Amino acid sequence: MSVHNGVVRSAYHPPAWKAVDAVAVEARAAALGTRSIKKAAKLQGLLLAVSMIDLTTLEGSDTPGKVRDLCAKAMRPLPGRSDIPSTGAVCVYPPLVAVAKEALAGSGVKVAAVATYFPSGQGDLAMKLEEVRRTVEAGADEIDMVIDRRAFLMGDYAKVFDEIAATVEACGPAHLKVILETGELQTYDKVRFASQLAIDAGAHFIKTSTGKVQPAATLPVTLVMLEVIREHYFKTGKMVGMKPAGGIRTAKDALKYLVMVNETLGDAWMSPDWFRLGASVLLNDILMQLEKERLGAYDSLRYHTLG
């Protein structure tokens, strides 16, 4: 660490820009999307996808009642079907962490909370860190932070890095997912760079989007991020998790993401410990597919609970 003009700067050297070829990465993502996942593989994939969902509600209108409903759904997505696993986590705003923690007590479903002036990240670092500490104290197992895109787009990568590193520290025992908000970074080159920067700063997971900006998660963006995770693993032997979030609405989409992780990173990442899907309506679409596998026909959405 060093001090310049009263601002603390780490000795961190930003990673070299490494190019991503947009045409080729989109072609590869599309090619992986043509994998044909049938029968037992489909069933297992869908169950796995359920276990990887961060079941999310991030609305100004969220209340304890809404969050309790969501937690019940997360723990037992389809009452009566004990073969369907719980979701990976429930993801809420900080003031609702305590409610979720109580509702999920003993279930193994994690409580995730967004923090650091989510979704814009336009805020003072000290207050961001304070929010993180209090959220972890309230019971959050996982913190989903946003990077400072203002600093990133201004080229102040050291500031982005320092903020992530400080947030990792503030998280204490909680895991940190770093949201790049790829829809605002726009180019694959920048997504790649930001991914490496977040990993170098200590992120446990890198995550595409807040869900508040379009485009949110896409397959090619996810592929670029998975490739950075793979390169980091090749270099250091250390695993980093991945979470695409926003816009993943159908079981078919979820399977495409699973195929991509499976063929880019391999088996070790095929668990909720290393891969999550940030989504809300996705769960019901998967449940509908799982019921279709059981019943042989699609049932109506009216048989599925909200949320």
Add this chain to the structure above:
Amino acid sequence: MATKKQTPKTTAAPAAGWKYEPALESTDHVRFEKRYGHFIDGKFTAAKSYFGAINPATEEQLAEFGQGSAAEVDTAVKSARRGYEKYWSKTPPSERAKYLYRIARLLQEHARELAILETMNGGKPIKESRDVDLPLAAAHFFYYAGWADKLQYAFGGAQVAPLGVAGQVIPWNFPLLMAAWKIAPALACGNTVVLKAAETTPLTAMKLAEIFQEADLPPGVVNFVNGDGRTGAALVNHPDINKVAFTGSTEVGRAIQKQLAGTGKRLTLELGGKGANIIFDDAALDQAIEGIISGIFFNQGHVCCAGSRLLVQESIHDEVVRRLTHRLSTLRVGNPLDKNTDVGAINSRAQLDKIEAYLGYGVEDGAVRHSAPCPLPGRGFFVAPTFFTGVAPAHRIAADEIFGPVLSVMTFRTPEEAVAKANATPYGLSAGIWTDKGSKLFAVASQLKAGVIWGNSFNRFDATSPFGGFKESGFGREGGRQGLLPYLEVRG
């Protein structure tokens, strides 16, 4: 009375180890005859003797095909001459275009069946015949249909005329696509055709003949004779052929050129290759890896323009090898009819023997072999996709065209050395350049002696783009406006 709130019962995530189920393309609806002779004068005709063609993934016989004799070749050429004089030379160009458009649309309509048959007879993965061979074959007919009535604008306003009867001999690696590459420009320019498909892969040509019947193409405009190299020799040496187009090995191409010397027949040859795929240290590396993989493992490496020599800048050699090793481990080798198969069956026993011999030479000459750890099916012709490191330009695997999924990895230090190494081959068909720097890409491309150069991509094809070789990779171009020239007399 209220019960006490219970801790909810939950279910843990399923265990890891996700395996794809077989996803076999159904073959129920495909139909083909047990025996085909030839297709002459718009009709399927009997042959004097027959040979069997197999499915290389199962080694089971699919059907029998005529072994075209000199007399049968003569009948076919006579039919083509009649077709030329009686019908095709009298068909207005705009009407020729309509036939070609109709054929293109019928190829699309029958695409599923044709893709399955191409895979059954050739061994290539269904995803490739479905997503590459069939769409491109239709695209060639669509593209040349558009030229048929605009030929006088193709070469600076020069008057052009058809040549007459074209004798065409095609290889087994892209049976239907090569037939389309040959037939579409020939017909658009007003010629008639006798085509011989490769003896291991004649099936889709027979289905193409059915499409010609369905399109009501006049009799004799396209004729197919089946058979092996002897039939091909009888065709190219037939005195009433005006033009010969051959795609295949350099050895056979050289023999044809000798035989044709002084006969006045026009000739185009699309022969072998040993393409260099050049990876600079500033390339988008993860995408370059995909380009390397598709460059050499697309169609089991049975591609004349395959990127079979990988030239890697020395500073990133280890990084590239690390990634290639990982990517190799994710390739799915097996039943070509499985929609998830990446690498299918080797086309024939003879080709498998050749590839295996070269795998031996690689080790013998001192290179290090890296083969995919995938399980191979118990029957059929399969080989694990392989790359060699520590390859020197003098090694046989670095110099010879293997025509299989075998890649030789070599290094270079500077762009100058990359160009020198890439050009150090008797062949000159294809090359790939991977760099994020556009100026470097164009500077290097302009120095490479290769007919097709891909920038940050490999093995991409388009009907509008000319394809063909330098040096011993042949001469003449197929595709694009340039692809008209071999089938026209330009009168100035």
